[in-house]
Amino acid sequence: MDVSQASGLASSAVIAAIPLMLAGLGELVTEKSGVLNLGVEGMMLMGAVTGYAVAATTGHPWLGFVAAIAAGIVMALVFGFLTLTLQANQVATGLALTIFGTGFSAYIGKPFTSATLPVTVDAFPIPLLSKIPVLGQALFSLTLIGYLSFALFLVVGWFLYRSRAGLMLRSVGESPTVAHAVGFPVLTIRYGAVMFGGAMAGLGGAYYSIIYLHLWQEQLTAGRGWIALALVVFASWRPGRLMVGALLFGAVMALQFYAQAIGVPVPTQFLATLPYLATVLVLVLISRNPNLIKLNAPASLGKPFSSLA
Amino acid sequence: MHVQALKKLAVVAAALAGSAILPAAADTPPGVAFVYLGNPGDAGWTFAHETGVKAVEAQFGDKVKVTRVENVPESADSERVFRDLANKGNKVIVGTSFGYQDFELKVAKDFPDVVFLHATGYKKAANFGTYDVRMYQGAYLAGIVAGYTTKSNVLGFVASVPIPEVVRNIDAYTLGAQSVNPKVHTKVIWINSWFDPGKEKQAAETLIGQGADVLLQNTDSSATLETASEKHVYAFGWDSDMKKFGPNAHLGSVVGHWGVYYDAAIQQVLNKTWNSTPIWWGFPQHAVGLEDLNTGVISATAQQAVAAKRQALESGKWDVFTGPIKDQAGADKVHAGQTLPDADLQRLNWYVQGVDGALPQ
Numbered sequence: 001m002d003v004s005q006a007s008g009l010a011s012s013a014v015i016a017a018i019p020l021m022l023a024g025l026g027e028l029v030t031e032k033s034g035v036l037n038l039g040v041e042g043m044m045l046m047g048a049v050t051g052y053a054v055a056a057t058t059g060h061p062w063l064g065f066v067a068a069i070a071a072g073i074v075m076a077l078v079f080g081f082l083t084l085t086l087q088a089n090q091v092a093t094g095l096a097l098t099i100f101g102t103g104f105s106a107y108i109g110k111p112f113t114s115a116t117l118p119v120t121v122d123a124f125p126i127p128l129l130s131k132i133p134v135l136g137q138a139l140f141s142l143t144l145i146g147y148l149s150f151a152l153f154l155v156v157g158w159f160l161y162r163s164r165a166g167l168m169l170r171s172v173g174e175s176p177t178v179a180h181a182v183g184f185p186v187l188t189i190r191y192g193a194v195m196f197g198g199a200m201a202g203l204g205g206a207y208y209s210i211i212y213l214h215l216w217q218e219q220l221t222a223g224r225g226w227i228a229l230a231l232v233v234f235a236s237w238r239p240g241r242l243m244v245g246a247l248l249f250g251a252v253m254a255l256q257f258y259a260q261a262i263g264v265p266v267p268t269q270f271l272a273t274l275p276y277l278a279t280v281l282v283l284v285l286i287s288r289n290p291n292l293i294k295l296n297a298p299a300s301l302g303k304p305f306s307s308l309a
Numbered sequence: 310m311h312v313q314a315l316k317k318l319a320v321v322a323a324a325l326a327g328s329a330i331l332p333a334a335a336d337t338p339p340g341v342a343f344v345y346l347g348n349p350g351d352a353g354w355t356f357a358h359e360t361g362v363k364a365v366e367a368q369f370g371d372k373v374k375v376t377r378v379e380n381v382p383e384s385a386d387s388e389r390v391f392r393d394l395a396n397k398g399n400k401v402i403v404g405t406s407f408g409y410q411d412f413e414l415k416v417a418k419d420f421p422d423v424v425f426l427h428a429t430g431y432k433k434a435a436n437f438g439t440y441d442v443r444m445y446q447g448a449y450l451a452g453i454v455a456g457y458t459t460k461s462n463v464l465g466f467v468a469s470v471p472i473p474e475v476v477r478n479i480d481a482y483t484l485g486a487q488s489v490n491p492k493v494h495t496k497v498i499w500i501n502s503w504f505d506p507g508k509e510k511q512a513a514e515t516l517i518g519q520g521a522d523v524l525l526q527n528t529d530s531s532a533t534l535e536t537a538s539e540k541h542v543y544a545f546g547w548d549s550d551m552k553k554f555g556p557n558a559h560l561g562s563v564v565g566h567w568g569v570y571y572d573a574a575i576q577q578v579l580n581k582t583w584n585s586t587p588i589w590w591g592f593p594q595h596a597v598g599l600e601d602l603n604t605g606v607i608s609a610t611a612q613q614a615v616a617a618k619r620q621a622l623e624s625g626k627w628d629v630f631t632g633p634i635k636d637q638a639g640a641d642k643v644h645a646g647q648t649l650p651d652a653d654l655q656r657l658n659w660y661v662q663g664v665d666g667a668l669p670q
Contacts, residue, residue: 222505
């Protein structure tokens with residue numbers, strides 16, 4: 001492998017990881033507030049189609065991203081209304097959201113399956129840093145959304161573990177009853193977290209359709225939303241680990257293809273199961289250690305809360 | 310309820326049923342129903358079949374009544390769909406994807422008067438006939454174009470799942486290229502999915518990174534062509550004409566004309582001459598084509614070579630897997646002058662010489 005090939009490989013890994021990082025980070029914040037939203041795939045698809053439609057129609061990719069975020073938030077609000085206000089079962093509602101998003105995005109996306117984007121979003125290389133061999137191209141020659149997704153990890157990490165608002169959010173996720181007793185607006189905080197999750201999933205979807213593939217086709221994300229969900233568990237709800245997990249996933253994919261192209265016999269069917277296998281493995285490991293779960297997994301995850309109870 | 314009331318109800322019900330059924334039986338043309346795996350969208354497998362169905366509508370007009378059912382998974386769910394279509398009185402029911410085979414066959418046994426057609430399958434019953442098109446013939450012609458067009462002598466192939474159909478297309482693409490440029494070899498990446506634009510793109514990028522400058526794919530999206538366009542190399546469309554997804558990168562599209570078969574089969578059913586002999590049509594029946602050739606890029610020599618082989622294929626006297634053909638290890642697989650029989654083509658599980666890497670088993 002020469003330098004340019006290694007650079008291409010690293011680049012390919014990072015770019016494949018970005019939609020997972022965005023959607024995964026949104027879900028992580030949602031779950032930290034104690035809400036399990038299995039609708040990530042549906043929200044990503046709605047973001048992907050809305051963003052693509054708006055970008056293709058107006059010629060402004062940035063409007064597309066704004067629209068995608070809005071679409072993700074609308075989907076998340078539907079989920080929030082059902083599970084937070086009406087206290088419907090979160091698992092069932094999340095699955096319904098994914099099924100709805102898959103079908104509805106296909107329906108509204110029909111006229112756009114042949115539409116080409118009039119513009120592309122160009123990379124914005126950072127002088128000097130982008131010249132670093134191998135990693136320079138991968139990390140410092142991204143689009144603005146690419147940089148944003150890395151920056152968001154710092155922001156969310158700071159928010160969750162260094163800010164008062166983040167402490168409130170986590171306390172709501174641990175014990176909504178106690179949080180309510182000390183006067184925190186549990187539902188408002190959960191609504192906020194769910195909306196952030198929707199916004200990130202929408203943005204991740206639009207990144208996929210507008211920047212990465214320049215393409216809209218039905219079921220475009222092909223399960224990326226589920227991988228993002230798995231990565232949150234894999235990361236044991238820590239943003240830093242989530243980023244590493246997403247990059248690792250992108251790298252495994254890139255390496256697998258690279259190995260095939262240079263003729264190394266790899267069991268491709270097995271490699272395709274790796275992210276899920278890794279998640280199961282992590283689940284097994286953290287289940288063996290109750291302290292680890294107590295430390296990171298939100299204790300009230302998936303349980304509805306009512307202030308009247 | 311009184312007996313009287315019951316009787317009245319029965320009379321009303323009978324009248325309703327009669328009014329619904331009788332005129333229908335007299336006026337309605339025979340129903341032809343198509344079951345799709347996906348939704349036609351704008352490119353790919355289901356779209357290619359939809360184009361064929363539109364040809365049927367154009368050909369037969371109101372002589373048949375066409376029904377479509379989209380997004381039917383290759384699971385036990387499909388059996389319910391086939392049964393429902395048969396119960397509704399359709400005379401011909403077409404399953405357009407491999408995975409329907411067992412479910413469709415099961416329903417076929419319960420409806421002996423209905424003709425069931427099944428794409429790419431291998432089972433048979435008196436009222437259950439399989440059909441397929443020889444896409445590999447188109448892949449061979451694409452290979453000729455690739456052999457002339459490549460500068461690096463490395464071709465790329467984005468492959469879906471390792472089944473004989475896909476291996477056949479990889480081999481044919483390589484044979485075509487080598488027939489005009491013996492230095493060519495083909496790199497293959499399997500993505501283990503028929504449709505995942507993200508993986509298709511990543512695979513295409515990797516192939517291009519490894520020096521491949523003419524790509525072909527046996528997957529369902531236009532992502533490979535789109536990636537080739539972005540990286541300024543060449544690629545082909547597959548299943549349907551994909552030129553618009555990358556006009557500069559597009560060298561041509563390997564297209565299946567399912568309508569040719571649908572027209573013929575439905576005509577036979579109407580004439581009561583249909584039987585369930587398996588059908589595998591190619592260039593001789595104009596069921597496959599390499600179309601929309603990019604004459605601005607493809608040299609005149611290459612165009613002539615394609616035209617010559619196209620003629621040979623159309624004549625039906627020559628086919629792609631005619632010897633001498635060696636496998637990767639250099640062993641003679643098909644001797645000079647011999648042609649691999651269809652039965653062997655249908656279980657092809659070896660790469661020809663010139664394909665890099667090992668076939669996943």
